[in-house]
Amino acid sequence: xxxxxxxxxxxxxxxxxxxxxxxxxxxxxxxxxxxxxxxxxxxxxxxxxxxxxxxxxxxxxxxxxxxxxxxxxxxxxxxxxxxxxxxxxxxxxxxxxxxxxxxxxxxxxxxxxxxxxxxxxxxxxxxxxxxxxxxxxxxxxxxxxxxxxxxxxxxxxxxxxxxxxxxxxxxxxxxxxxxxxxxxxxxxxxxxxxxxxxxxxxxxxxxxxxxxxxxxxxxxxxxxxxxxxxxxxxxxxxxxxxxxxxxxxxxxxxxxxxxxxxxxxxxxxxxxxxxxxxxxxxxxxxxxxxxxxxxxxxxxxxxxxxxxxxxxxxxxxxxxxxxxxxxxxxxxxxxxxxxxxxxxxxxxxxxxxxxxxxxxxxxxxxxxxxxxxxxxxxxxxx
Amino acid sequence: xxxxxxxxxxxxxxxxxxxxxxxxxxxxxxxxxxxxxxxxxxxxxxxxxxxxxxxxxxxxxxxxxxxxxxxxxxxxxxxxxxxxxxxxxxxxxxxxxxxxxxxxxxxxxxxxxxxxxxxxxxxxxxxxxxxxxxxxxxxxxxxxxxxxxxxxxxxxxxxxxxxxxxxxxxxxxxxxxxxxxxxxxxxxxxxxxxxxxxxxxxxxxxxxxxxxxxxxxxxxxxxxxxxxxxxxxxxxxxxxxxxxxxxxxxxxxxxxxxxxxxxxxxxx
Numbered sequence: 187x188x189x190x191x192x193x194x195x196x197x198x199x200x201x202x203x204x205x206x207x208x209x210x211x212x213x214x215x216x217x218x219x220x221x222x223x224x225x226x227x228x229x230x231x232x233x234x235x236x237x238x239x240x241x242x243x244x245x246x247x248x249x250x251x252x253x254x255x256x257x258x259x260x261x262x263x264x265x266x267x268x269x270x271x272x273x274x275x276x277x278x279x280x281x282x283x284x285x286x287x288x289x290x291x292x293x294x295x296x297x298x299x300x301x302x303x304x305x306x307x308x309x310x311x312x313x314x315x316x317x318x319x320x321x322x323x324x325x326x327x328x329x330x331x332x333x334x335x336x337x338x339x340x341x342x343x344x345x346x347x348x349x350x351x352x353x354x355x356x357x358x359x360x361x362x363x364x365x366x367x368x369x370x371x372x373x374x375x376x377x378x379x380x381x382x383x384x385x386x387x388x389x390x391x392x393x394x395x396x397x398x399x400x401x402x403x404x405x406x407x408x409x410x411x412x413x414x415x416x417x418x419x420x421x422x423x424x425x426x427x428x429x430x431x432x433x434x435x436x437x438x439x440x441x442x443x444x445x446x447x448x449x450x451x452x453x454x455x456x457x458x459x460x461x462x463x464x465x466x467x468x469x470x471x472x473x474x475x476x477x478x479x480x481x482x483x484x485x486x487x488x489x490x491x492x493x494x495x496x497x498x499x500x501x502x503x504x505x506x507x508x509x510x511x512x513x514x515x516x517x518x519x520x521x522x523x524x525x526x527x528x529x530x531x532x533x534x535x536x537x538x539x540x541x542x543x544x545x546x547x548x549x550x551x552x553x554x555x556x557x558x559x560x561x562x563x564x565x566x567x568x
Numbered sequence: 569x570x571x572x573x574x575x576x577x578x579x580x581x582x583x584x585x586x587x588x589x590x591x592x593x594x595x596x597x598x599x600x601x602x603x604x605x606x607x608x609x610x611x612x613x614x615x616x617x618x619x620x621x622x623x624x625x626x627x628x629x630x631x632x633x634x635x636x637x638x639x640x641x642x643x644x645x646x647x648x649x650x651x652x653x654x655x656x657x658x659x660x661x662x663x664x665x666x667x668x669x670x671x672x673x674x675x676x677x678x679x680x681x682x683x684x685x686x687x688x689x690x691x692x693x694x695x696x697x698x699x700x701x702x703x704x705x706x707x708x709x710x711x712x713x714x715x716x717x718x719x720x721x722x723x724x725x726x727x728x729x730x731x732x733x734x735x736x737x738x739x740x741x742x743x744x745x746x747x748x749x750x751x752x753x754x755x756x757x758x759x760x761x762x763x764x765x766x767x768x769x770x771x772x773x774x775x776x777x778x779x780x781x782x783x784x785x786x787x788x789x790x791x792x793x794x795x796x797x798x799x800x801x802x803x804x805x806x807x808x809x810x811x812x813x814x815x816x817x818x819x820x821x822x823x824x825x826x827x828x829x830x831x832x833x834x835x836x
Binding site for chain 1: 733734747755
């Protein structure tokens, strides 16, 4: 339609969904570029699955339109859309063999010779020897691959994946993430992946849209979202953030803030709001950006770095790194992840320490936002 | 002292199972044994001597095979009618929200709960008031009615346990509403529908009370047996009974054999 739109983009324009008085999805604009691996990330009930189902045609939007390339498909039934879905529970037809499950879409479109395509697809998902089995005779991971094959064989314009790895155990899930990524690169079809697992979204997707309460909180490349969260929800839901309430001393290219007598600096361009001197700001830093030294070594910390003094409240050794919880005046529970390269034997619970980090790694958020948004949901789903 | 008690305890389940089986099968054994009897009088209640006469001439008694054929026809059509209607009702009750759904949901099971004799009498009153000639059609209507609730119960259970995502998946894979129903919904609901149909056939075939009220001059097999029992019981009745029993057992065995073979054909 417009010259900005490539031929195969998925475009959602102002779509929303109400169930009675409950709004599952607030009016939403979203463009998913052709050939991209796009993730809708959020806790359960955030509207991500509803959004996916509106693209599939399984749910009719209350307002707005869905377009695939130049074609508006808002009111087309699912069987007339060039879109296929991998369902959360796989929804394999229990009465049909794996072969017939995969051939289902082709046969419904009246294609007679399906053998070659089905065999190729079985090959792609490495299930050739299981063709004549029934779905219940396969393991979870194998069923998952059948569900992908059954959708992909139709060469849809868009493949929709609704929490496809949710039922698998952790190891298998990691394996399938790589597998799906490989398949996507191989076939070059647009994948829209719904998940509540932030690690999964970041590993697999080119672009992630973080959803919360029926709205998209932030959209961007995984690294961009992680480094520059613009809301407390994104900061807490995607990984872990230390958020410190501070008052702004001076604003400009360099923002100077103070929190309980400690002065911290951050670049003005990394603030999601314009900080004003005398105003409040939430200062954030990721736990792995912070270095930890014993209080006796404070003189070794280079000048110009942000510094906070505190005491180790807790430490847990997890192989590659050690996770510390630091109690300080600034913030009762600061998290620090330290690589286990050279461990200082003095860094045990109770020790006085100094935290320091590059001010460039600090971001600022609007202090009016809920500092704990997105924290609990992560724990729930973990 | 302790030993036999221990043995009894270990094998209690087996003994109880065999006892129950014997309890269930004994009447059938008696029927079968007496189908080879050559009774002295008109009543086949005392063992005389072994004979194959009745088996050689099962239709040797006047009207027996006519009533049998009528019962089979009624059972066949009642099964078809009840299964089609019952399946449709079950789907409607599970899948759709409509006015009076709750009422239909409970009323549909009324024929199961109501004493048969009451239903028989009220149906007769209904037919007489409407001026309908009693006979084949009134029996059929009555049978469809009381079979219906059993079909609904069987199909409903199956549809309830069916994942609605399966139909969504079919629609997502280019199957329109008709194709989705024929290719996915129906095959998955089939075991429930088959169970309802078998139940209907059995219920219709041996119904006596409702049929007796609403049959007019028409005589079904159960009515024939009842009627002849007043004057004497021909051995042929036992022959037909035994044959029905054997056929039913064969059908069940064949079903299990097919099921087992299917399982063996696809090893884990």
